[in-house]
Amino acid sequence: MKKILGLDLGTNSIGWAVVNEAEKEGEKSSIMKLGVRVNPLTVDEKSNFEKGKSITTNADRTLKRSARRNLQRYKLRRENLIEILKENKFISDDSILSEYGNKTTFETYRLRAKAAKNEVSLEELARVLLMINKKRGYKSSRKAKSNDEGQLIDGMDVAKKLYEKDLTPGQYVFDLLKSGKKYTPDFYRSDLEAEFDRVFDKQMSFYPEFLSLELKEELRGKKRDAVWAICAKHFKEKGYDLVGVKKQKAAEQKIENYSWRAKALSEKMDLEQFVIIIQQINIELNKSSGYLGAISDRSKELFFNHQTVGEYLMAGLSKDPHYSLRNKVFYRQDYLDEFETIWQIQAKYHKELTSELKKELRDVIIFYQRPLKSQKGLISFCEFENRKIEVEIEGVKKIKTVGLRVCPKSSPVFQEFRIWQNLNNLRVINKNTNESFPIDEECKKVLFAELNLKEKLSKTEVLKLLNTPKNHDLNYKEVEGNRTQAKLFKEYERIIEMTGHGEPDFSKMKASKIIEMTTSVFEALGYKTDFLAFNSHLEGKEFEKQPYYALWHLLYSFEGDDSKTGNEKLIQKISDLCGFEKNYASMLAGVTFEDDYGSLSTKAIRKILPHLKDGLEYSVACEYAGYRHSKRSLTKEELEKKEYKDKLNLLPRNSLRNPVVEKILNQMINVVNTVVDTYGKPDEIRIELARELKKSAKEREEMTKNISKTTADHEGYRKILQEKFGLINPSRNDLVRYKLYLELSENGYKTLYSNTYIPQEKLFSKEFDIEHIIPQAKIFDDSFSNKTIEVRQVNIEKSNSTAYDFVKEKYGEEEAIAYTNRIEDLLKKGVLSKTKYRKLLMKESEIPSGFIERDLRDSQYIAKKAREILEDLVKFVVPTTGSITDRLREDWQLIDVMQELNWDKYEKLGLTEVYKDKDGRSIRRIKDWTKRNDHRHHAMDALTIAFTKRSFIQYLNNLNARIGKSVDENIDLANYDLRNINPKDRTSVIYAIEKLELYRDRNGHLRFNPPIPLDEFRAEAKQQLENTLISIKAKNKVVTRNINITKGKNGSLNKKIQLTPRGQLHNETIYGSMQRPVSKEEKVDSKFTIEKIATVTSPKYRDALLARLSQFEGDSKKAFTGKNSLEKNPIYLNELHTEQVPLKVKTMTYETIYTIRKAVAPDLSLEKVIDENIRKVLEKRLIEYGNDPKKAFVNLDEKPIWLNEEKGIAIKRVTITGVSNAIALHKKSDQNGKSQPVDFVSTANNHHVAIYRDKDGNLQENVISFFEATTRVNLGLPIIDKDYRSADGWTFLFTMKQNEYFVFPNKETGFDPNEIDLLDPNNYSLISPNLFRVQKFTIKDYVFRHHLETMIDDKNNLKGITWKRGGLSSITEIVKVRTNHIGQIVSVGEY
Secondary structure (H helix, E strand, O other): OEEEEEEEEOOOEEEEEEEEEOOOOOOOOEEEEEEEEEOOOOHHHHHHHHOOOOOOOOHHHHHHHHHHHHHHHHHHHHHHHHHHHHHOOOOOOOOOOOOOOOOOOOHHHHHHHHHOOOOOOHHHHHHHHHHHHHOOOEOOOOOOOOHHHOOOOOOHHHHHHHHHHOOOHHHHHHHHHHOOOOOOOOOOHHHHHHHHHHHHHHHHHHOOOOOOHHHHHHHOOOOHHHHHHHHHHHHHHOOOOOOOOOOOOHHHHHHHHHHHHHHOOOOOOOHHHHHHHHHHHHHHHHHHOOHHHHHHHHHHHHHHHOOOHHHHHHHHHHHOOOOOOOOOOOEHHHHHHHHHHHHHHHHOOOOOOOHHHHHHHHHHHHOOOOOOOOOHHHOOEEEEEEEEEEEEEOOEEEEEEEEEEOOEOOOHHHHHHHHHHHHHHOEEEEOOOOOEEEOOHHHHHHHHHHHOOOOEEEHHHHHHHOOOOOOEEEOOOEEEOOHHHHHHHHHHHHHHHHOOOOOOOHHHOOHHHHHHHHHHHHHHOOOOOOOOOOOOOOOHHHHHHOHHHHHHHHHHHOOOOOOOOOOHHHHHHHHHHHOOOHHHHHHHHOOOOOOOEOOOOHHHHHHHHHHHHOOOOHHHHHHHOOOOOOOOOOOHHHHHHOOOOOOOOOOOOOOOOOHHHHHHHHHHHHHHHHHHHHHOOOOEEEEEEOHHHHOOHHHHHHHHHHHHHHHHHHHHHHHHHHHHOOOOOOOHHHHHHHHHHHHOHHHOOEOOOOOOEOOHHHOOOOOEEEEEOOOOOOOOOOOHHHEEEEEHHHHHHHOOOOHHHHHHHHHOHHHHHHHHHHHHHHHHOOOOOHHHHHHHOOOHHHOOOOOOOOOOOOOOHHHHHHHHHHOOOOOEEEEEOHHHHHHHHHHOOOOOHHHHHHHHHHHHOOOEEEEEOOOOOEEEEEOOOOHHHEOOHHHHHHHHHHOOOHHHHHHHHOHHHHOOOOOOOOOOHHHOOOOOOOHHHHHHHHHHHHHHHEEEOOOOOEEEOOOOOHHHHHHHHHHHHHOOOOEEOOOOOOEEEEEEEEEOOOOOEEEEEEEEEOOOOOOOOOEEEEEEEEEEEEEOOOOOOHHHHOOEOOHHHHHHHHHHHHHOOOOHHHHHOHHHOOOOOOOEOOOOOOOEOOOEEEEEEEEEEEEEEEEOOOOOOHHHEOOHHHHHHHHHHHHHOOOOHHHHOOOOOOOOOEEEOOOOEEOOEEEEEOOOOOEEEEEEEOOOOOEEEEEEEOOOOEEEEEEEEOOOOOEEEEEEEHHHHHHHHHOOOOOOOOOOOHHHOOEEEEEEEOOOEEEOOEOOOOEOOOOOOOOOHHHHHHHHHHEEEEEEEEOOEEEEEEOOEOOOOOOHHHEOOOEEEEOHHHHOOOEEEEEOOOOOEEEEOOO
């Protein structure tokens, strides 16, 4: 008997099953235990993982934490600056550093501008320095730029020439081109905008009837096609049709365009020429735009206007008090220049401004920026060049990995390594015979020469280089080349063109010609050429010293310098290395490479690469280099000698690239370890991974898109089938049939084999079948690409033939040709996929003998890691696939088990139905329910996986090998290794498996033998599932204990224990607070104490009420209730008793509300706007646009909402009400030194609710937010306050946290959790219907979800069955339990 552990590993659940599998005659298989472990991922985690996003789960929090750290660093700089300014008597404790008093708005800006020219006091200078400290300017980081930001422009020399000679960029370039130059410099945006204005204004003087100021603004900054479209439409309305201009060669066209730009400043141009000029200027404008382009432009204005940053900003404010200072960013160097200017001027008037103080303020405080921390520690270790050592840290022995780090993918040696790896995997396929063969060594050299200079080669390009006949194909759509070299040669191509040596197109040239041209041109220009080629064979320091490697390393590693553009030193180094002039070196300085890493170190790659070049496959090359390619590639002897672990070790935190994968695998390890502890170590593990786990990130992203599209399509098809075909509950097969029918639309709804028309009304009749193109008897392929619709009789006749063989045999050669033409026509029309096309034309002789459509992706990261982990525990780990599990579940009649288990509870609620299918059979169905609504379906799958023998997998993946084998031939399967069947033995082995493991049912279909007799198997499976309790990971931990290690000034290490919250402390939004008046009409009664009476608005009522209260010594109950209530004993206000205090009086109080600033947008709720006047303006605007916010509150720059149009004040952002409850994150002192709370946040996510019983026997609660729980931990207090209000007689009972389990009593069945042993597994079937987990909770409102339920819909008709909701009265008799990783109850009550 063999003990098997079956695992169904998904993204957020693990199904498991332990079974005994019979090996010898007389033994009987049995089920030991089933279970499910649920590992809830957050919505973002699951969504990002399935979409293939590489961003880590904490990346968003990391970005926000980075912003908070930057703010904290600024505050520290400010504190240090203020301290030094006080030490040097610039300011005192009484100094007011903010703008204070009337008419002081922008006072500090005025002082800042003044300080650059005239004397200011030391206190005023302190205010200026504090302002400069706040915004220090943009410091370029070469690697951190994004395409969206545009580019920095260092064109001051060119800008000076334009200024001195009064030229436009167009005129300047035209002069360059006339002198034979090819180089086009970058221009500042302001120069291009000035040219745009000058050209347009001049041409408008010639064409006043066509050109206008409105058209000018409409065209400004528009893209090329948009310019032409706008002008064409505008001119046509004026009676002129734009026509295209005849194109010339690129070089001639370029000169002509610039000549037109020069002439347009003085001469009348054709309208077509005018439009082309505007297009060309806009193209350059858009290149220079963006965040970085704007910085460059502002820096240029400072230079020409002889201004400092402060003077520039004040000039804008002087012209317009509403001038926006937002995003007016300058270079860091511009701020440094301003500091230098101000210091020099003020040093003339203040002897305190010494050079030492200047250096301290400038270099140590205001402009200090620490170097970035090295991230090398995050780079993975090489798969081969690493080893584990044991180290002792603080008395604890730990295993540490040491060795070489992996190589960057942009490295020249990695690029070469990848090319040779791909070349050795390349196969040319003969389409006629379906044979594939590798390419020879000479062909590999030819391809390598091309790929080594190009980013990639398409399949067509490769086949052309190999001179293969037309009937041949390739096993790659495209072959990846040398991306690093391709980027460099793209710049070399531009240099060749700009130096006037032609206009080469390297993408269309052969590699040898590219090298020859580049070398000859560079030598003629006096440039070096030794950096053009890379030699991977060099050894030692010679390898790293070679110029090509040095150039790559320079571009890869350089992060920026202190120059304005951040790369002047890099440009100089490139110029020294290659001999380029500055403008060409700057082009290379702009090259950035891919920043990913491989899985091997440079050392390992260099050892393997020579063997790859010899044509060896990667695994063999590794062996020759002295490495073992796969840790699993052990011989039988090694397997026998291998020492297996008794328990698996958890993966260290952050040890894998993807934290979601790490979480999934650690849960798997926990489940396996608990199974081993409880049921003993298995002999074998069989595992199936959810399809999203088997796929790469790119494939997961594509899969998610496809699933979303298919789901939407199916909903549409379902409605059509219900409305047009009368199918009440369309099945999956009905949807497939309808999709196959639509596929035939381009064939006139005729079948593909017999060309028979399918009437719509007969589509779902028995006259037509869904037919497998290549029979399942030959390959196990149930995919859509292997199906079509055909006449039932034709399907029967076709039997086990392929589609093509059947058509040719039945209808003859001519009809086979017509059939082929039909199929090819449908492919051209895009109706058929290429996969289906191949299957429809495949002959039996062409069916591959290997795995067909198999889904075993062991090479994929997750699958590989899971198997690697499990093989440390047991000798054999057998991976299987979802398609095989589906087949076995059907053969073993397990499909409907989940519905049978849930039938009774839904039937009682009237949520079941029985309907007739199209064949008249009665079908039972639970409404709006699938097996995936019940967590136990994972356990059912795990059970099927556990009984999936290796022989089943081999059989289903090699079905075609069994055909044609003699019935009488027998072999002993024990003599064969089913992990690796020799191709010549495949037919015998597969046939032997069929005789041993399969039988034919009453319909003649082959079915796999069940591990236990079918009726017993189903009954035992149902019994096990009824006793299954789902294990779910509860959210208990509050903080993680980390040790932060920092270096002291003397090099010593400082260690500090840091408690890091394991979740979001509060919502991201920061609120302000304000007091809002609340007016009420309130009845005078016992609540009218002295404090309450103070809120009465009428002074005479207030005085009268106070007088009555004082008569009864402040006792409001005696003063205003009973015989002294105002109805029975009025309070008169005059002697004649004609006026009295009314029964209800008006009170005025103030409530604290929390507010937030929000942009005016279509989603703005006007009723939340605080300011009444602003709200009225917005409501008026909404009415003007027909109460459509999508029209009223968009394009506010073009259509502003004026608060005061005369002063130019527009409404862009408004203050609105936020949350009702919030806490202050910080405190701030006001002008009088009084502490005021600021920065209010909502602590919306709760950690737990503690339940108590008060002295009267009633239940009470205390809801604790995650914020408060974290605060308690940091203060060293227990998270759960069991002594809360104990002085008032409260007794602690239990807590409720998300996903914790509670057993509820059931009055209908008489179940009472207090009367049975909850720890006894024999009672699990009784416990299961009454076991609920905490889903969510707020104050006196708790929602519970049944432990088996996957859905979280609160359907009223299922309340009490699949979910519960109630307050304190609903939890009086519940019992808290705790389960382990495999669903066993291990404790009862609070833990």
